[in-house]
Every structure is written in structure tokens, then in C-alpha cells.
Amino acid sequence: MSHGLSAYHQRVAKEKRALIVTAATELFLELGYDRTSLARIGERSGVSRATLFKQFPSKAALFDAIVTESWSTAEEDDPPPAGNIVDGLTTIGRRYAALLSRPQMTDLFRIVIAELPRFPELAHAQFSQGKMPYYESVRSYLLAEHEAGTVRIEDADLAATQFLGMISNYVFWPALLVPDWQVSAERADQVVDEAVRTVAARYAATDA
Incomplete structure (x- = not known):
């Protein structure tokens, strides 16, 4: 049972990560890197601030994820x-x-x-x-x-x-x-x- 819950939470985390990366890419293109805040990215992606900072503690970390992916x-x-x-x-x-x-x-x-x-x-x-x-x-x-x-x-x-x-x-x-x-x-x-x-x-x- 715990394995199933773990798999579910991993899937949800992956989906939220994808939403964040997509929103960040869109905003970087629209507003520029400097004018895009993590708060704005959180609003666009629809995830909570806590979830956003847990996945990406900084814009630099988020950009690194965009590069990697x-x-x-x-x-x-x-x-x-x-x-x-x-x-x-x-x-x-x-x-x-x-x-x-x-x-x-x-x-x-x-x-x-x-x-x-x-x-x-x-x-x-x-x-x-x-x-x-x-x-x-x-x-x-x-x-x-x-x-x-x-x-x-x-x-x-x-x-x-x-x-x-x-x-x-x-x-x-x-x-x-x-x-x-x-x-x-x-x-x-x-x-x-x-x-x-x-x-x-x-x-x-x-x-x-």
C-alpha cells in the first residue's frame, strides 16, 4: 500500500514540476528572466508557493531544469x-x-x-x-x-x-x-x- 502511495505522490510531483517548468519558460519569453519572479511563476503554474520552492529554491535552479529537460x-x-x-x-x-x-x-x-x-x-x-x-x-x-x-x-x-x-x-x-x-x-x-x-x-x- 505504501508503495502505491509513493508512486502516486511521485507522479503528482512530476506533473507539478512539468507545470512549473512550462510556466517559467512562457514567462521568461514574455517578460524576460529578470522581470519574472518565482511568485509569478507559481501563479501561472497553479502550484502553491511551498511546492514551488520545494522543487526550485531559486530562479537559477529553475532555469537549470529548463536546460536539462x-x-x-x-x-x-x-x-x-x-x-x-x-x-x-x-x-x-x-x-x-x-x-x-x-x-x-x-x-x-x-x-x-x-x-x-x-x-x-x-x-x-x-x-x-x-x-x-x-x-x-x-x-x-x-x-x-x-x-x-x-x-x-x-x-x-x-x-x-x-x-x-x-x-x-x-x-x-x-x-x-x-x-x-x-x-x-x-x-x-x-x-x-x-x-x-x-x-x-x-x-x-x-x-x-
Whole structure:
């Protein structure tokens, strides 16, 4: 019985957390980070002040949660095994395109860009807690492929940047500037496939 109650309370806490994060994101976009108070976030989300402060003791903690959840992927999204660079990069690339297509990802970057002059710590949080961990997972995969002998990569940092950049430059960045920019699932797959071909050809291990 206690287990059932525990599961129920966990579900309720998760639902309230989602309401708070959604309300905070909306208000940060509408009013700016500085003008948005925790009290206002509590009112918008419909949760009590006690619940809000229990989940997030500060706006900084709340923004960190927005970053973490924007960059989060499903548990099954483990790095693909090394051995086939085309299959592995295709899996990673399509996951990345799907991640960038989330509305909350665009919202996150808009908040950071708008508040950068006054709150550079927001950009630091976005970079260190969101972008870099994801980038590092791609870099580690490429190093694993290098160790397996499927590719020859002298600079894994550069290779990871090249691959992710080819995808984000079409799928994501125009959406920040062009309100009606839309990329279909088929087009996103094509962008990923071309990025995979480019990287695979550039770093192919060719033995005499």
C-alpha cells in the first residue's frame, strides 16, 4: 500500500514540476528572466508557493531544469556500438534532428540570446549543462569508431562539430530567425543522411 502511495505522490510531483517548468519558460519569453519572479511563476503554474520552492529554491535552479529537460533524451538513447560509422552516425544524427525540433529547444535558445547581455550565467548554464554533455557523447562515439578502425580521426572535437553543425545549420538555426521556417521529417532525414555521407567519406579508413 505504501508503495502505491509513493508512486502516486511521485507522479503528482512530476506533473507539478512539468507545470512549473512550462510556466517559467512562457514567462521568461514574455517578460524576460529578470522581470519574472518565482511568485509569478507559481501563479501561472497553479502550484502553491511551498511546492514551488520545494522543487526550485531559486530562479537559477529553475532555469537549470529548463536546460536539462530541453537537452534530455530518452533512456534508450545510448550511443550506438562502434563498428559501422554510417549506421551509427545516422542514429545519432536523427536523434539530434528530433531533439532540435522540439519547441522547448527553440524557446531555450531565445531566452538565452535575449538575456545574454545582463545574465551571461544563463548562457554558461546552457552551454555547460546542455550543449557540452551532448556534444561530448558524439565526440566519444567518434573516438570509439576511430579505435575500432572504421575511421581515422585526428581531431574528434572538430569532427563532432562538423557533423552536428551540418544538421543544426539547416534544421535549427533558421527557426530562430524565420518565424515560419518548417522542416519536414523527410527533409530532416535527408539533411542527416547527407551529413553522414560527408563525414563518412572525409574520415574513411582506407588501407592500402
